[in-house]
Each structure stands twice: as C-alpha cells, then as structure tokens.
Amino acid sequence: MSDTYSRSGASPPGSKIVEPTYEGDFVLDGPLELECGRALACPTLHYAVYGRLNAARNNAVLVCHALSGSALVGSWWPEIFAPGAVLSLEHDFVICINVLGSCYGSTGPGSVNPDTGEIYGPDFPLVSVRDNVKAQAKLLDSLGIRRLRLVLGGSIGGMQALDWTILHPERVERALIIGVTPLSAMGLALNHLQRQAIQHDLEWASGRYLPQRPPRRGLSLARQIAMISYKSAPLFDERFGRNPDRSGEDPYSANGAASGLTGGRFDIAGYLDHQGKRFIDRFDANAYLAILRAMDTWDPLRGYASPVEAFGRIRARLSFIGISSDWLFPAEEVRRFAESIRQAGALADYREMTSDHGHDAFLAEQVELVRLLQ
Amino acid sequence: MSDTYSRSGASPPGSKIVEPTYEGDFVLDGPLELECGRALACPTLHYAVYGRLNAARNNAVLVCHALSGSALVGSWWPEIFAPGAVLSLEHDFVICINVLGSCYGSTGPGSVNPDTGEIYGPDFPLVSVRDNVKAQAKLLDSLGIRRLRLVLGGSIGGMQALDWTILHPERVERALIIGVTPLSAMGLALNHLQRQAIQHDLEWASGRYLPQRPPRRGLSLARQIAMISYKSAPLFDERFGRNPDRSGEDPYSANGAASGLTGGRFDIAGYLDHQGKRFIDRFDANAYLAILRAMDTWDPLRGYASPVEAFGRIRARLSFIGISSDWLFPAEEVRRFAESIRQAGALADYREMTSDHGHDAFLAEQVELVRLLQ
Numbered sequence: 001m002s003d004t005y006s007r008s009g010a011s012p013p014g015s016k017i018v019e020p021t022y023e024g025d026f027v028l029d030g031p032l033e034l035e036c037g038r039a040l041a042c043p044t045l046h047y048a049v050y051g052r053l054n055a056a057r058n059n060a061v062l063v064c065h066a067l068s069g070s071a072l073v074g075s076w077w078p079e080i081f082a083p084g085a086v087l088s089l090e091h092d093f094v095i096c097i098n099v100l101g102s103c104y105g106s107t108g109p110g111s112v113n114p115d116t117g118e119i120y121g122p123d124f125p126l127v128s129v130r131d132n133v134k135a136q137a138k139l140l141d142s143l144g145i146r147r148l149r150l151v152l153g154g155s156i157g158g159m160q161a162l163d164w165t166i167l168h169p170e171r172v173e174r175a176l177i178i179g180v181t182p183l184s185a186m187g188l189a190l191n192h193l194q195r196q197a198i199q200h201d202l203e204w205a206s207g208r209y210l211p212q213r214p215p216r217r218g219l220s221l222a223r224q225i226a227m228i229s230y231k232s233a234p235l236f237d238e239r240f241g242r243n244p245d246r247s248g249e250d251p252y253s254a255n256g257a258a259s260g261l262t263g264g265r266f267d268i269a270g271y272l273d274h275q276g277k278r279f280i281d282r283f284d285a286n287a288y289l290a291i292l293r294a295m296d297t298w299d300p301l302r303g304y305a306s307p308v309e310a311f312g313r314i315r316a317r318l319s320f321i322g323i324s325s326d327w328l329f330p331a332e333e334v335r336r337f338a339e340s341i342r343q344a345g346a347l348a349d350y351r352e353m354t355s356d357h358g359h360d361a362f363l364a365e366q367v368e369l370v371r372l373l374q
Numbered sequence: 375m376s377d378t379y380s381r382s383g384a385s386p387p388g389s390k391i392v393e394p395t396y397e398g399d400f401v402l403d404g405p406l407e408l409e410c411g412r413a414l415a416c417p418t419l420h421y422a423v424y425g426r427l428n429a430a431r432n433n434a435v436l437v438c439h440a441l442s443g444s445a446l447v448g449s450w451w452p453e454i455f456a457p458g459a460v461l462s463l464e465h466d467f468v469i470c471i472n473v474l475g476s477c478y479g480s481t482g483p484g485s486v487n488p489d490t491g492e493i494y495g496p497d498f499p500l501v502s503v504r505d506n507v508k509a510q511a512k513l514l515d516s517l518g519i520r521r522l523r524l525v526l527g528g529s530i531g532g533m534q535a536l537d538w539t540i541l542h543p544e545r546v547e548r549a550l551i552i553g554v555t556p557l558s559a560m561g562l563a564l565n566h567l568q569r570q571a572i573q574h575d576l577e578w579a580s581g582r583y584l585p586q587r588p589p590r591r592g593l594s595l596a597r598q599i600a601m602i603s604y605k606s607a608p609l610f611d612e613r614f615g616r617n618p619d620r621s622g623e624d625p626y627s628a629n630g631a632a633s634g635l636t637g638g639r640f641d642i643a644g645y646l647d648h649q650g651k652r653f654i655d656r657f658d659a660n661a662y663l664a665i666l667r668a669m670d671t672w673d674p675l676r677g678y679a680s681p682v683e684a685f686g687r688i689r690a691r692l693s694f695i696g697i698s699s700d701w702l703f704p705a706e707e708v709r710r711f712a713e714s715i716r717q718a719g720a721l722a723d724y725r726e727m728t729s730d731h732g733h734d735a736f737l738a739e740q741v742e743l744v745r746l747l748q
Contacts, residue, residue: 036626109635122635126626185610185642189602192643195636196595200574207635221570225599228563233701236559242673252410252500252671261483261496261581261663262569266670268559269566289635296640297626299616327607327701 015366018074018081018089020048025105026139032100038125041114045139046105047071050081050094053145060145061087062136063096064153064160066363067226067291068283070104071096079366086176086373092149097136099156100127101290109207109286122207124290129156129298133163137171147171151316154178154362155329156291159298165316165346166300172316176373178362179321179329181337182299187328190229191292194222198285207286219285220276227275232325232358236268245270311344318348321372326359389740392448392455392463394422399479400513406474412499415488419513420479421445424455424468427519434519435461436510437470438527438534440737441600441665442657444478445470453740460550460747466523471510473530474501475664483581483660496581498664503530503672507537511545521545525690528552528736529703530665533672539690539720540674546690550747552736553695553703555711556673561702564603565666568596572659581660593659594650601649606699606732610642619644685718692722695746700733 025046031039048071053060063073063080070076073096080086087094098106101124109124140148151161151172158180165172183191201218203209228236244251249264265273304310320338322331331352338350353372355361362369399420405413422445427434437447437454444450447470454460461468472480475498483498514522525535525546532554539546557565575592577583602610618625623638639647678684694712696705705726712724727746729735736743 124635126637182616184607185614185616185640186602186607188614188616188640189598189610189642189646192639192646193595193599193602196591196598197571197574199636200571200576200591200595202574202576217570217574221567221574224563224570225567228560228567233558233560233704236563240559240562242556242559242562252676261498261660261667262573263500263667263671265566266559266562268563272563272566286635293635293637297637302626330607 015078018078023048034131035128036126043107047097051089051092053093059093061092061094062148062151064157066155066157071098085370103284103287129159150174152176156295165314169313169315175316175318177320179323181333194225197221215285216280219280223279224272224276229328230360235356240268243267307344311341311346314346320350322352323361324354325356328359389452392452397422408505409502410500417481421471425463425466427467433467435466435468436522436525438531440529440531445472459744477658477661503533524548526550530669539688543687543689549690549692551694553697555707568599571595589659590654593654597653598646598650603702604734609730614642617641681718685715685720688720694724696726697735698728699730702733
C-alpha cells in the first residue's frame with residue numbers, strides 16, 4: 001500500500017540517501033538545568049555527522065530537524081547534499097542532533113530517569129527549544145567546534161536555528177530559517193487537538209501505557225490532524241479531489257465499512273489513515289507530546305525586555321524562507337517575522353518558496369528548495 | 375464561564391430571539407425511499423413556522439439550517455427577522471425544518487426504528503441532502519404550499535437550498551446560498567478527523583453507547599476540530615494570540631495540569647475546550663455522524679450527465695455569498711461554483727461578505743450579513 005502514496009514520502013522519488021560519517025551518542029557530564037526549573041540528569045544526545053572537520057575547524061554546519069525527524073539528515077533531507085546544493089560532503093562538516101524529548105536516540109520520555117530507575121513517561125519535563133540549544137552547544141564544545149559556518153532548519157528546526165543566533169551570537173556566521181514563526185493561535189489550536197487525540201486513546205493510561213500497548217489510534221489521529229496542517233487544500237484537491245478511496249470503498253454506499261453513519265471512505269480519508277498508520281510504526285506518543293510542547297512554548301522574546309534586546313544580540317546573517325501555500329506558518333507571517341528581526345537591528349532577508357505542498361514543502365520539494373537557495 | 379466567551383455565541387449579543395408562530399411534527403404517511411437504496415418508515419419532520427401564510431399562498435420562505443442547527447431559526451438567526459432585514463414576520467410565512475439525522479426532533483439515529491422497535495443508533499441509514507429535500511417537499515405539500523418565494527441557508531443549509539432549485543425547479547422563485555460548495559478534499563479530511571475523534575472515545579461502543587454514557591470526549595474533540603475550520607486564523611490571533619488560558623493556567627509551567635508533557639493551557643485551548651463542552655450538552659454523537667455523512671456525499675451533479683443537465687433545470691434566481699475568511703468553503707471556490715452554475719444556464723450572482731469570522735460569519739456576524747443582502 002505504501003507505494004500508492006509514494007509521492008507523500010519525505011524524500012523525493014529517486015533521491016539517494018546520504019550515509020553519515022559517524023553516528024553516535026554524547027552524554028552530558030552533568031545535569032542539564034532546564035528553563036522550567038527542573039533538570040535532566042546527564043542526558044544523552046544522539047547525533048550524526050557527515051563529511052570531515054577541517055584543520056581550521058571552520059567548516060561546521062548544524063542542521064536542526066523538525067518534529068518527527070532524526071539525526072540522520074542524510075536520510076530525510078538528501079537533496080541538500082546534492083552536488084552544487086546547500087551542503088557539500090567534500091567541504092562541510094555537517095552535524096545533526098536528535099532533539100531531547102524525541103524517540104530517536106536522545107533522552108526522552110521513553111528513557112530511564114536515573115533518579116528513579118524508571119522510564120520518565122509523562123514525568124518527562126518540559127525541555128524547551130532553548131534547553132535543546134544549550135545541550136547542543138555542549139556537544140559542539142566536545143567536538144572542538146567553536147563556530148558554525150551555518151545553522152539551518154525548518155519548522156521546529158528553524159526555531160532552534162534562530163535560538164542559536166540569539167543565545168550564542170559569537171558562534172554562528174549564517175542561519176537559514178525555513179517556514180517558522182512563534183506558533184500562532186491557530187497553530188496552538190492544532191497542537192491542542194493533537195494532544196487530546198492521544199490522551200483520548202483507550203490505551204493512553206495517563207501516559208503510563210505499556211510499550212507493547214501504546215495509544216496507536218490516538219497517535220494516528222494526531223498525525224492525521226498534523227498532516228492536514230502540513231499540506232495545502234489545493235494539493236489535496238489535485239491529488240484526491242472527491243474521489244472514492246482507491247482501494248475500492250464506496251462513500252455513497254448504504255452501509256459501508258462500519259455502519260450507515262460512516263460508510264465507505266473518500267480517497268483523502270484513505271490517505272490520512274495510511275499516514276497515521278505509517279507514523280505509529282515509527283514514533284512514540286509521549287515523545288510526540290514532549291516535542292509539541294517545545295513548539296508551543298517557543299517564543300524567542302520570552303525573558304527579554306524588547307525585540308531589540310533579543311534580536312539585537314544576533315551577529316549572524318539570517319535568511320528566512322516562507323512557503324507560499326503554508327497555512328500553519330503562513331509565508332506572510334514569516335516575512336513579517338523576518339522584518340521585525342531586521343527592525344531590531346539584525347541582518348535578515350526573506351525569500352519565498354512557491355509550492356502547493358504547504359508547510360511540508362521544505363521536505364517534500366527539496367529540489368525546488370535547493371533551487372531557491374542557490 | 376460561558377460569559378467569558380459570549381462573543382462566540384451564534385446569536386449576536388443583544389439579539390432578541392424571535393418566537394415561532396407554531397412548532398410541531400409532520401409524520402410522513404409512508405416510507406421515505408432513500409438514495410442509498412434503503413428507506414425510513416414514516417419518518418417525522420420537526421418544524422417551526424413564523425408569520426402567517428397569506429390567502430394567495432405566495433409568501434412562503436424556507437430556511438434550511440446548518441449542521442448543528444434546529445428548526446428554531448428565530449433563535450439562531452434572529453437578525454434575519456430584524457425590521458428591513460431579509461425576512462418579515464408581517465409579510466412572510468417562514469418555515470424551518472429540522473434535518474433528518476439530527477437530534478432536534480426529526481427522525482434520527484436516536485429515534486426508534488418502527489421495523490425493529492429499537493433505536494437506530496449506528497444502523498441509521500445514509501439520509502442524503504436530496505432525501506431531506508424530498509421529505510421537506512412532502513411537508514410543504516401538507517401545508518398547501520406549492521411555491522417558495524425564497525429558500526435560503528448557509529453551509530449544509532445552502533446545500534439543501536440549491537438542491538431545492540434543481541429537484542423542484544417549478545417550486546422556487548429565489549435561492550440564497552451562503553458559504554458552500556461540494557466539500558473539497560480538505561473539507562472531507564476535516565470530517566474524517568471528526569469521525570475518528572468520536573469513534574475513538576472510550577464510550578463509543580460502535581455507536582451503541584448508552585444514552586447516559588455518550589462519547590462525550592470524542593464529540594467534544596470533533597466539535598473542536600470543526601471550530602478551527604469554522605473560524606479563521608486572524609480571528610484566533612486577535613482574540614487569543616499566545617495568551618495563557620484566562621483561568622490562570624501557565625503554559626510554561628514545569629508540570630502544569632497533568633504532566634510535564636502537557637502543561638498549562640494557552641487561551642485558545644481553553645476556548646476550544648469550552649466550545650467542546652458546550653456542544654456535548656446539546657448534541658448527540660450519532661446525529662453528528664449522520665449529518666457529516668450527508669455533507670460529505672453532497673454532490674449536486676451526481677446522477678446527471680453534465681452540469682447543464684443538472685443546473686440547466688434551475689428556474690430560480692440564485693444568489694451565492696462567499697465569506698472572505700472562510701477556509702472550509704473558500705470564497706473563491708464559492709465564486710467559481712456560482713460561475714459554473716451560471717455557465718450551465720441558470721441565473722446566479724455572487725456577492726462576498728468581508729469578515730474575519732471564517733465560515734461561521736453567517737451566524738456570528740448576522741448584522742453584517744443582513745447589510746450585504748439589502
């Protein structure tokens with residue numbers, strides 16, 4: 001079944017995965033004090049590197065991944081490494097670090113809390129985007145990297161990239177921030193819906209679900225809610241329209257799959273179900289909640305007296321990219337956000353990617369993204 | 375608590391409810407044969423009338439309600455009756471009929487199936503918009519009304535209004551169709567999400583839930599998903615922004631209400647929860663599913679060889695209204711839909727209501743709607 005939806009995969013068809021030079025763990029040698037007042041005792045950061053650090057140590061690039069991404073940037077963003085594209089395996093030393101809270105190797109709700117000997121589960125604290133940047137900086141210290149030629153990312157990856165330029169102004173030369181602003185009320189609403197979808201699951205058990213019985217249906221619905229916000233209405237119309245589900249269900253049937261109240265599915269419903277199903281095989285519900293909360297609470301001005309005090313710290317040259325059909329982080333809002341940062345005294349330009357793929361375009365249309373960046 | 379959100383009520387503040395002249399039931403004297411191939415045995419239509427039918431019987435107006443509406447149009451659309459507005463209690467005889475499948479008096483999933491002596495529940499068949507129009511025509515026959523001066527409605531009410539002009543061209547003089555087209559793929563997606571929200575509820579029981587234990591959390595989530603599609607992102611930003619919940623929760627707290635994974639709510643989340651809670655006290659989950667399916671399957675061209683064959687039947691003068699900030703039924707799509715009907719040979723004009731209230735504007739901004747219609 002996955003083939004029928006291959007166009008929706010994160011990697012463009014025909015893209016060849018780029019293998020990392022090294023993939024491993026970095027364990028902090030002490031507690032990570034968190035913004036929320038709690039701490040993570042010696043958390044692990046799982047990371048991957050591509051290419052080699054040069055002798056001058058001035059060719060490092062940090063890629064920050066989005067919600068459901070991993071440290072393996074060469075797997076989910078391969079076109080960024082294409083010849084003449086954004087990154088070069090020959091010239092750059094690319095690092096990508098799995099965010100804290102995730103289920104792809106870094107410490108998250110599925111990890112054992114050394115203080116209790118049990119897995120964190122719902123007791124995992126709020127680890128903010130800033131907390132992540134703080135931990136990432138320690139990893140870079142351990143690699144002997146003082147300065148980044150470039151930090152880049154889309155969505156929550158872009159949140160990390162911007163926080164890098166504010167928190168460590170002396171360490172970043174350039175930043176590329178794609179499809180992101182602080183979440184709008186609509187964005188917060190969409191996350192609130194997803195949270196409930198997970199929490200309403202029969203197996204949820206207040207987050208203390210058994211590993212072999214996770215809240216699969218709830219996580220699937222959360223992913224489906226997210227998918228409608230990642231894509232655009234025109235794309236859905238073009239791909240699915242009002243067609244019946246391709247497996248042959250009849251939306252006009254008297255009874256359909258379940259009852260007269262539900263009936264056969266339309267194609268868009270089959271697509272969403274498929275996306276949900278794919279996701280539950282690769283992601284954990286508590287990790288999902290942890291990262292949603294990091295997104296929700298991201299506000300680069302929080303704790304600063306003014307935009308000038310926050311953004312005026314920036315020494316890097318920033319480029320913002322808006323996506324024309326993105327309704328989760330509308331292009332116009334990204335443009336205004338970039339403008340507000342420029343007005344606060346930082347160097348920031350704005351470019352727009354024309355795509356009907358919505359927010360997802362930075363992953364779904366990598367070739368087009370690379371073209372815009374060249 | 376309801377006062378804090380009074381701006382979101384369907385009736386504008388200060389609007390005075392208009393009382394019906396009569397409210398009662400009409401029972402069909404035989405089975406209603408349905409498009410899906412099944413039948414409803416002698417279904418009941420609950421309806422309300424306002425004003426008096428004149429001697430010439432040429433002052434009848436049919437108002438068709440939206441998903442969660444009722445026959446009491448004077449309660450949910452009072453400004454339509456304001457002096458000099460669209461309808462006049464002095465000159466018009468206004469009829470509003472609760473749709474089949476609803477829980478406000480007409481036969482629906484909560485009714486007893488006379489064939490079995492048990493309530494329909496999930497066995498309630500697909501009752502399409504056309505099926506409703508067919509039943510409504512029988513009610514009008516019983517009242518001695520051959521011809522309608524006007525039929526009007528928004529959302530699924532507009533679907534009914536247009537079907538009236540196609541199925542009974544000789545019986546309608548004018549139609550006013552607000553904020554509607556056949557559901558787009560995005561619209562079908564949103565309904566698919568809502569359906570799952572209900573079906574995932576602990577109490578769902580495949581639709582055979584006990585009346586005293588309905589799937590409340592699921593219906594609340596379904597309503598919240600619907601609410602984000604009824605409103606607009608700019609409205610949410612203006613009203614709620616990134617403010618913490620007005621009851622005093624802290625979204626940045628270490629633990630918040632439940633755990634480190636959820637935290638305190640933002641104001642938009644508190645608003646959505648409140649909307650969900652209000653809704654579960656007034657609506658039934660199976661009825662909700664029944665009407666979603668009628669919306670999903672509405673396609674006025676279904677069964678006709680061409681747009682000309684379907685829309686060419688129309689003898690009424692049609693006016694379509696799009697709402698500038700509606701993303702469930704985008705104004706541009708409504709304009710194109712009206713244009714396609716005009717090209718098929720019917721008289722159809724298009725007007726646009728400027729509002730940041732989204733799809734909901736026809737209920738939330740009635741004074742502005744009336745101004746546009748004058």
